[in-house]
Amino acid sequence: MGRDYSTLHDPNAEYTMRNLSAETMGATATRSGARDVEITDVQTTMVDGNFPWTLVRVYTDAGIVGTGEAYWGAGVPELIERMKPFVVGENPLDIDRLFEHLIQKMSGEGSVEGVTVTAISGIEIALHDLAGKILDIPAYQLLGGKYRDEVRVYCDCHTADEADPEACADEAERVVEELGYDALKFDLDVPSGLEKDRANRHLRPGEIRHKAEIVEKVTERVKDRADVAFDCHWTFSAGSAKRLAQSIEDYDVWWLEDPVPPENLEVQEEVTKSTSTPITVGENRYRVTEERRLIENLAVDIIAPDLPKVGGMRETRKIADVANQYYVPVAMHNVSSPVATMASAHVGTAIPNSLAVEYHSYQLGWWEDLVQEDVIEDGYIEIPEKPGLGITLDMDVVEEKMVEGETLFDEA
Numbered sequence: 039m040g041r042d043y044s045t046l047h048d049p050n051a052e053y054t055m056r057n058l059s060a061e062t063m064g065a066t067a068t069r070s071g072a073r074d075v076e077i078t079d080v081q082t083t084m085v086d087g088n089f090p091w092t093l094v095r096v097y098t099d100a101g102i103v104g105t106g107e108a109y110w111g112a113g114v115p116e117l118i119e120r121m122k123p124f125v126v127g128e129n130p131l132d133i134d135r136l137f138e139h140l141i142q143k144m145s146g147e148g149s150v151e152g153v154t155v156t157a158i159s160g161i162e163i164a165l166h167d168l169a170g171k172i173l174d175i176p177a178y179q180l181l182g183g184k185y186r187d188e189v190r191v192y193c194d195c196h197t198a199d200e201a202d203p204e205a206c207a208d209e210a211e212r213v214v215e216e217l218g219y220d221a222l223k224f225d226l227d228v229p230s231g232l233e234k235d236r237a238n239r240h241l242r243p244g245e246i247r248h249k250a251e252i253v254e255k256v257t258e259r260v261k262d263r264a265d266v267a268f269d270c271h272w273t274f275s276a277g278s279a280k281r282l283a284q285s286i287e288d289y290d291v292w293w294l295e296d297p298v299p300p301e302n303l304e305v306q307e308e309v310t311k312s313t314s315t316p317i318t319v320g321e322n323r324y325r326v327t328e329e330r331r332l333i334e335n336l337a338v339d340i341i342a343p344d345l346p347k348v349g350g351m352r353e354t355r356k357i358a359d360v361a362n363q364y365y366v367p368v369a370m371h372n373v374s375s376p377v378a379t380m381a382s383a384h385v386g387t388a389i390p391n392s393l394a395v396e397y398h399s400y401q402l403g404w405w406e407d408l409v410q411e412d413v414i415e416d417g418y419i420e421i422p423e424k425p426g427l428g429i430t431l432d433m434d435v436v437e438e439k440m441v442e443g444e445t446l447f448d449e450a
Contacts, residue, residue, distance in 0.1 A: 104168025
């Protein structure tokens, strides 16, 4: 990388009173059999998919390796390199303690939210894969067992002309009929040609009619063959979002996603309570502490955490547990490679309120080639019974698709 981020000086990390290392906590007893394992290294490789996926590997002195993935973004590999000294020498089975250890150690570098949480998420997913392999159980078993053998996938759809309602309807029908999905999502933050000012977040009446027409054409075309959601990418003002949501109440909308920016919880709550259109939010919130506020304030009808961004597998499980107390289903946002997609599926089978997991790469012809196993079949992911996440990287494909200038991590 050009510099050694693992040796950066941080007095907060060095002198924190809440150091949760095994040595500090006195958790150093020898464990029986194959459970007496130490982490020896953490490495990353960034793959140039439709997003720049950061793959993570955690290595051990037993020769067993766990693979994870962090949500894409600049600086994530450097943050993971920075955290490596905090986990080397630790037992990888202590997933919860190591997560909290990293949160505390990285508190001065932003572990409340943002890319620091994302980097920790990548390590945490790799630890679940690793722990499952050490214990010879699938990762979902570490989360409490399964509710279902397969998890539903919704396909994020795009067309050459995303502003054309008929083109969207045609693509919806194709994805249902030819690709076998019964759950879809389309974007509504697309140009109508009627915009006057892109900065003020205001939707003119003609713009709302245009977006409502997309909703009408798509939902009428697929009817009961598929559920259809629509994404706004946190684009509109409160008033415009309310008018848009109300304008599509008569259509069979699965949900309307991120209609307003994520920062103001009170506005989000007002928009959600103003309409009978189901509102989904969550991909731009971090950890259970932030997602909890959306749920407890009834500011969402469906919660949508992004697992390799929000804090990892156990953190997503915690969010789902809070949501379940408020009878809120979980539809996991996901723009990942097969690695984090499968991690999301493992969580999806382990929680009662799982609705679906997103798939954002149906137009990327080699997405599934990244691993040796089949992942999505007819719009569903069958949960593997193999240890860990149950998938194996194809290292030749990883090497071929690496971001330019990237270095391939070591083989398992």
